[in-house]
Amino acid sequence: MISTRHLEFKYRGAPRPAVHDINIDIEDGSIVAVLGANGSGKSTLARLFGGMLRPSAGTVVVDGVDTTARPAGWAMHQHVGMVFQNPQNQIVSTVVENEVAFGLENLMMDSATMQQRVTECLELVGMLHLRLANPHELSAGEQQRLGIASALAANPRHLILDEATALLDDQTRLELMSRVQALARRLSLNVIVITHRMDEVNIADRVIVLSQGEVVFDDTPTALFTQAEQLPHWNLTLPPLQELTAALRSGGLQVPPSALTPEEVARALWP
Ligand SMILES: Nc1ncnc2c1ncn2[C@@H]1O[C@H](COP(=O)(O)OP(=O)(O)OP(=O)(O)O)[C@@H](O)[C@H]1O
Ligand SMILES: [Mg+2]
Numbered sequence: 001m002i003s004t005r006h007l008e009f010k011y012r013g014a015p016r017p018a019v020h021d022i023n024i025d026i027e028d029g030s031i032v033a034v035l036g037a038n039g040s041g042k043s044t045l046a047r048l049f050g051g052m053l054r055p056s057a058g059t060v061v062v063d064g065v066d067t068t069a070r071p072a073g074w075a076m077h078q079h080v081g082m083v084f085q086n087p088q089n090q091i092v093s094t095v096v097e098n099e100v101a102f103g104l105e106n107l108m109m110d111s112a113t114m115q116q117r118v119t120e121c122l123e124l125v126g127m128l129h130l131r132l133a134n135p136h137e138l139s140a141g142e143q144q145r146l147g148i149a150s151a152l153a154a155n156p157r158h159l160i161l162d163e164a165t166a167l168l169d170d171q172t173r174l175e176l177m178s179r180v181q182a183l184a185r186r187l188s189l190n191v192i193v194i195t196h197r198m199d200e201v202n203i204a205d206r207v208i209v210l211s212q213g214e215v216v217f218d219d220t221p222t223a224l225f226t227q228a229e230q231l232p233h234w235n236l237t238l239p240p241l242q243e244l245t246a247a248l249r250s251g252g253l254q255v256p257p258s259a260l261t262p263e264e265v266a267r268a269l270w271p
Contacts, residue, residue, distance in 0.1 A: 002026040002049055002080075002158060002190070006058035009044055017056065018044040019213045028157065029188040031181060033201040033221070036210035037235035042194045045210065046162045049192065050080045063157055078107070081151030083164040087143035090150070091135045096127070099135050099146060103154045121149040124183055141172040148180070152189075159184075162194040177203050198239040202260045209234055226257040241265065 007022040019041040026032055036042050047053040048060050051067040060067045062079050084090060093099040100118045109117070122128045125145040130138065135146055144164055151159060161180070165173040177193070181203040184191045193200055201207045201221045209217035209224070211234040217224060225242050238246065245255045245265055259265045 001028055001061075001063065002192075003061045004048075004058065005061075007048060007055055007060060008057040009048055009053055010056045011044075017213055019048070019210070022058070022215055024208065024215065024218065026158075026190060026192065028190050029184070030206060031184050031191045031193065031204045033204035033207045034192060034194045034210060035196065035198070035201060035207055035224075035236065037196060040210040040234075041213040042196075042210055043162055044213075046082065046160050046192070046194055049158070049160060050082045052082075078154050079156055080158045080160060081148075081154065081156035082160045082162065083144070083147040083151050085163040085166045087140065087147045087164075087167070088136075090147050091143065094134050094136070096122070096133050096135055096138075096146060097131045100150050100153050103150055107154065117153055117155075121153045124152060125149045125179065140167040141169075141176065144168060144176065145179075148176075152183075156189075158190045158192065160192045160194065163196070165195075165200070174199070196236070198236065198242070209236070211235070221260065222258045225260070 003025045004022045007019060008017050009019050010017040022045065034042050034045065044053065048055060055068055091099060092102055097118050100121050101114055104114050104117060119128065122131055125148050127142060127145055127149060130142065135143060138146065144167065147164065165176055168176065177200055180191060183189060193204060201224065204221055207219065207221050207224050208215055216234055228238055228246050231238060241262060245259060248255050253269065255265055255268045259268045
């Protein structure tokens with residue numbers, strides 16, 4: 001579980017904190033989307049969760065460990081796996097399997113166990129057939145999946161994807177998100193999806209919206225879509241499908257906000 005209390009972080013020289021008075025508990029086995037416009041504090045929050053930044057005030061407790069009591073960057077990857085926007089920046093090896101094994105090297109694991117873990121993680125992201133490929137030559141989508149496999153290798157309880165699908169085309173992006181959703185369910189992994197794309201919140205159980213460093217919304221995706229009029233205040237816009245269903249509703253048609261896919265909308269209109 002990840003818990004924050006009165007969490008605040010201010011970058012040196014910045015006029016105001018990037019995140020301010022964040023109080024959230026993220027329970028194990030949940031998929032949480034953190035949504036917010038550019039500069040709203042999402043990546044700062046991710047780095048605080050992952051122990052890469054230390055709070056200016058308040059606390060972050062991950063699986064019972066208070067990150068404020070640790071030096072920045074301690075071996076948090078055993079608890080929190082992080083994948084960032086640009087997978088190229090995270091690649092350190094020239095062979096896929098070495099890349100996945102990289103994070104395992106200081107975990108005192110024998111080589112047979114390590115091999116097995118690498119195989120499992122590549123299998124999980126559907127990339128076992130690319131085990132001997134050069135990571136630099138993979139497609140962006142494959143590199144992104146490799147990033148997830150590498151983060152999963154240390155067997156973290158939490159996986160944070162910080163705009164980790166930003167480079168992908170829509171089909172690959174949504175495919176990867178549903179793969180992550182399946183993984184989360186299978187491994188009862190806690191997944192935090194950081195995004196500014198409203199369509200990625202559909203896989204989440206819970207959505208937290210950040211605006212100017214503060215939590216302004218914390219509820220289900222359905223609840224978010226029923227508060228569509230609030231979104232512009234947070235510099236967010238509805239995905240096209242929800243924009244359409246809002247228009248249909250204001251035109252008098254019965255489409256529940258819980259209809260999040262085209263199929264669900266079609267069924268609501270023609271049961
Ligand atoms: N190193 C830094 N020094 C000063 N200010 C910073 C630094 N890094 C981030 N900030 C500021 O902190 C605020 C939050 O930034 P953050 O990167 O957390 O936002 P974000 O929600 O991830 O944005 P994006 O969607 O663009 O990735 C922004 O106002 C940003 O300018
Ligand atoms: Mg960011």
